[in-house]
Amino acid sequence: MQDRPDDKYSRILNASIQVISEKGLEKSSVSEIVKKAGIAQGTFYLYFSSKSDLVPAIANSLLTKILDRMKRKVHGGESFWSTLNVVINETFIVTEEHKDIIVLVYSGLAVNHSMEKWEEVYRPYYEWLEIEISKAVQKEEINSDINVKWTSRTIINLIENAAERYYIGGEQDESLTVYKEELFKFIRKSLIAG
Amino acid sequence: MQDRPDDKYSRILNASIQVISEKGLEKSSVSEIVKKAGIAQGTFYLYFSSKSDLVPAIANSLLTKILDRMKRKVHGGESFWSTLNVVINETFIVTEEHKDIIVLVYSGLAVNHSMEKWEEVYRPYYEWLEIEISKAVQKEEINSDINVKWTSRTIINLIENAAERYYIGGEQDESLTVYKEELFKFIRKSLIAG
Amino acid sequence: MQDRPDDKYSRILNASIQVISEKGLEKSSVSEIVKKAGIAQGTFYLYFSSKSDLVPAIANSLLTKILDRMKRKVHGGESFWSTLNVVINETFIVTEEHKDIIVLVYSGLAVNHSMEKWEEVYRPYYEWLEIEISKAVQKEEINSDINVKWTSRTIINLIENAAERYYIGGEQDESLTVYKEELFKFIRKSLIAG
Amino acid sequence: MQDRPDDKYSRILNASIQVISEKGLEKSSVSEIVKKAGIAQGTFYLYFSSKSDLVPAIANSLLTKILDRMKRKVHGGESFWSTLNVVINETFIVTEEHKDIIVLVYSGLAVNHSMEKWEEVYRPYYEWLEIEISKAVQKEEINSDINVKWTSRTIINLIENAAERYYIGGEQDESLTVYKEELFKFIRKSLIAG
DNA sequence: AATGAATGAGTATTCATTCAT
DNA sequence: TATGAATGAATACTCATTCAT
16 A cells, blocks of 8 residues: 555556456456556566455545545534534445445455454544544534444444445335435434433 | 255354354365365265355354344343343354354355345344334334334344454453443434434 | 167167267266256166266167168169168268267267277178178179278268268358269269279 | 467477377376476466367367478379379378377367367368369369369368278278278279279 | 265366566 | 566366165
């Protein structure tokens, strides 16, 4: 992972996302990825130490994208409930766009027993929400009797799971709006002072 | 999958769980599984159509186990909150016991694009909780203003995720008791009438 | 091979011909053959000692069929040239009917290094034509200056090859009638006294 | 197939011919071939797409060899009968030398349903003889009342078959010289004007 | 004679990775 | 940096054959 991926790095990453979206990780070969990226076989290993090194890079890329979108929509003055809606909406949008690869991202790290990577990749996202929650506690929008860290992670997982179930699991009995409202209500009731 | 797995089927399944727990699915070989099961290579294919056919079978085995444990502890007279505690406790117990394979189960089905299997395997569990929730609604223990089906699935996912984060993600900043209480409170607040 | 194949033997043989015609020998499995024959796996080995034992049996079946057809059309009084036409016609008819398996028969025996079987299977056919040729020599229809045994085998091979080239090799530039006439002329010129 | 096979291609091809001559195609393993060729397993697949891809390559190699030998002995001034003798002699020589693999070549293409390859491989040989026959027709050495294309193919098949029967089928009742003379006479009588 | 569950040897092919250029 | 030819380890799966019933 590099902060400023040069051209080749990005080309590999994008080619990976395309190929892996189509065939899944196991059935994707490095040779197909480099072919799509337009580089030589050996060049791959100048940017990634192995094929499985792609997974955290993809995860990072996607989570960075999600977090950037959220930050761009949240400016600081609004209520926490507005922020929560942003989190829900953006998660659903990105999950829909990347549904073929997002399961890999959400779970693939775990499957490969690389928990440290998982933690590392998710940390900025978790921490950003922790801050938002803390501010909401201070503003007394939500109950002070909660564990901020635990709540941050639980909410993120809850929203991700709901989006997955909706787009990937095919749980589309209701309209998207109703589905997201149900989710919003569920979380809100848990958090509000009462 | 068979309701009454005969001896060979069970031996393969148990051997698979052992081997896959140790090495993960990809690094587990059929030859190692059959060696541990004490059967011939070809016999494997009389009971499973392929190596990946093991995943839903293991998932089914684990979920059946969890559900059986829950049903044994829930008798019908108790409050929903008591039932919810059983669900939380049993999920945490089985997750701890099978933590090396449970991520595979929760995510492997999705990764292999076998959503139908996922739905099929989870259905009895989802439906059982739906009934419990419906009863609680009738008893006015929980808010009638909820979508029972959606709530059932969300609660199960929420609890599974929390247990995973605790045992697999290493999110053990607090005592298990406190952690589970946090979870119970979070769900309870979402459900109670108010 | 049995002179009076009982019911099961015939069912296996016919199933083999069907399956092998479709997929070729190597890709045909005993399990598929027995399935089509409607018998148990083990029963196959009561009638054939191995899978490759099928090839000479099929060859024998086909050559017996060809020879029977020829004998039925040749009664003894006609000229050798009439007999030659029968041989050509019947070879072409059976080659067309069994084109998917006949290459296997003509060459498969040789490929499996089982020359003795080949000789054994072809012998009745070769010998029948030797007798016809000898009679033609005596009737001074054909040149006495030939090696009867060699000629018999050469003619049979020549006709078989021409039929193969026509139906299997796709050498169908001309009409079938013209093609067979070319063949007839070629052989006749070689044989006639002059 | 390449016109200028590089070193590795040739080494694989020669190793294949040796191994397959000994054990036949089915019982020859790629691992044995690469071992004999002194290259890595994977390298095989850089030059041949599969094991069965060897068959047309071997066929091409052998037919090229036969045709080269013939062309070297035929200079253009001689009579067609001299050329025919060259064709017979060289076919017998190469058949003897490669008797363990030549049946595979003559029949393997056909067995594998790869008629196009067969046609492609044989074409230069067929065409060369067509030209020789045409010249003989012009010189009035042979009957003008023949189909040149058909005759070319028939003669080649006839000679190949005779050589096979002699060396592989064990049809060695007479001396080689007498056997070849019988063959020469048979063809000559068919062709000469009369 | 017939069965069919069980066997286990056998192998083509893939592909991540390396390294000489 | 970049290449891509070469490597060779690694394995799921097939299927002819057996044998207890």
